[in-house]
Amino acid sequence: MSDGYPEYMRRSIEKVEATRENRADIDFERMKPEESQETLDNFHPDYRKEGKHELKVGPSKGELAPIELAELLESPSIIDPSEIDLSQVDYDVEILIVGGGGAGTVAALWAIKEGIDPKDILIATKLRHGDSNSMMAQGGIQAADKEVDSPVTHYLDAIGGGHYTNEPDLLKALTKDAPEIIKWHEKLGIMYDRDEKGEFVELPGGGTSRYRLHSAGDYTGMELMRVLMDESRNKGVPVLEFAPAVELLTDEKGNVSGALLMNLETNEYYVVRAKSTIMATGGFGRLHVQSYPTSNHYGATADGLIMGYRVGIPLRDMDSVQYHPTGAAFPDQVIGLLVTEKVRSLGGQPVNADGELFVNPLEPRDVEAAAIIRECYGREKGITTPTGMRGVWLDSPLIDFKEGEGTVAKRLPAMVRQYERFNIDMTKDPILVFPTLHYQNGGLMINSDSSTAVDGLFAAGEVSGGVHGKNRLMGNSLLDFNVFGRRAGITAAMHARKGQKPSKLTLDHLTKYNKELKDAGIERKNPSPMLLPEYRGKRVLERHLDVQVTL
């Protein structure tokens, strides 16, 4: 038995153990449409009007966005256009890829297949190549490839889960390209879980009506990302690490003609001229919308949304944020970290302080999250941790109870390891969970070929919006960055091939945007993009001297 839980929590665990056998085979009824709507309205953070701000400037003026994002959008740039010398081009490339996560790396590989010489590509990324949410995805990737399934059913599951707000063309691309993506992965040598005949072992996810989830243990994203990076290295794609784009560059017509990068260690800027620029910067979890903890990577600070918006790309579905139903709620050191949905796919149940099952374990993510919040704050049936965090139990030992001892250890090694570090054995004891800020459902508007409203700019992955509408299903984000990373790479390559080198590099769009802010009477003191979140101690920041020290 693990000794990571205090005595009073252990008493609640005893109740979970007492009800386990009787709960094991219950097929808890899924919520009727009316009940799920009511639960969302009353308990999902997205449905609180106070958290939203109506945008006053830019291409999506009048639309709602989370306050934390709106403040960054309605801010001046961290750079002053008048201080930048754009006459010296440091990197002159066919394709600039902003962001070295899943979408960016896939885009590079497909641009090469489309005939672009690898050395004419540049991946510029804020942290290391591969540092991204893609790396952290545990559960799996959806693709309909079984007899009982089809892209049609996949489409239906996703559009229902997205509350019918998904962009049909984008969703069609997602579901239809999926099997071909897995085929490509087979050729690259990705180690998916298979049976003895070589067929994929597939699981259901929240809101999926078929067993469609391909996984590689609970390190699926990591396995994909490290193979994609490995292949990118084989092909010799130049990567500039610790060099985020801080703004896009435009030509005299307002088309995107490259970007301005910053060396995060020396603060020197670099000018990149590119025929095609692909925005693949990922999401915004580190904005901690509505003060929620997040499962996201350190670099998920909405930079691409800010840069793309300033250059004229409208945003969509920004009013919806995905809270993953099960983030870790105990111990303190892991609050917000993801507890993969696969725990529930394998049979784990969410249960309350009295050991009662209160929701079907595989509702769509927003409904499942709202039901957990309802249990904690509506019905007062949660468990409160010593530091005041509330959560419900996720009965992980039930998996071994039903599927045989050793299943959890075999299928969820990353999770087991994470909890072992804090003296909790999730194969024997349940774990405490509460929703965590997980995914930016919306983003920059794209077309089905990953092009945008502005010539020269393409976007793919979490930074883009429309594919998932207002709620993404499990296993569709790994798929998203592959499908649209591929499309972005191909479209950007075609665009680069037929285009001339941009004649001019300017920051005119920034000057224009700054004027718009001024005309709207907005004065903010927190320039963006944010680049890195702030977690330094309060005392240190209060005593922080803003002076340059010469080395």
Added chain:
Amino acid sequence: MSDEEDKKMIDIYVMGRRYKVPEGLTIMTALEYSGYKYVRGCGCRGGFCGACSTVYRKEGEYKLKMDLACQTAVEDGMFLVQLPFVPAVRKGFEIEDVDPKQNDNVLLEKYPEIARCVSCNTCTKACPQDIKVMDYVQASLRGDVDRAAKLSFDCIQCGLCSIRCPADIKHYHLAQLARRIKGRYIDLESSELAKMVEELQEGKYDEELNKLCSMSKEELKKVYDERTFQKEG
């Protein structure tokens, strides 16, 4: 999240300099509490990316230990330094050229230094993921790609093994090659997937997909609510 004033304070030493931090933080959050803003040395903050490799020693002990800053709780008297980068050499390859049926031992060919392994097991002891690193190096030496791939599967490529190795083996690059060979050549191809890809290329689902694309919300809602669930995989 928690009230700092109530917490017991402990001492940590960051590259020799002492800071007082609340008990219960991870090494990563303790450094931030002390005033360090990460550029390097911080990645996913969840134990998946290997950016925050940390070497430490506890007061009164002589052993150097290694772990991930985001996954390890600070302890009183910890001396810490981060090693966020390993300048290890990696051998490029074309996936088409590494078929184990066409090669004698491609792992040994690409990384001949594995023959210098002295079985000291330092790599295994250094691994924050508790991978049997030495065992997969030995498997590679024997040409057992399948075993090397399976044993190394949880590798986060932090590079701590290679930093410690007296034989200068680049374990994590070797392991990556082994896994790709397994994924491509040792694992059997899925026939179900091949069939679906073929059907898609023939346009089998185009009509139905287009029909869904043009449905109104009400029509979609009806079809969605009536859909059936697969009971077992």
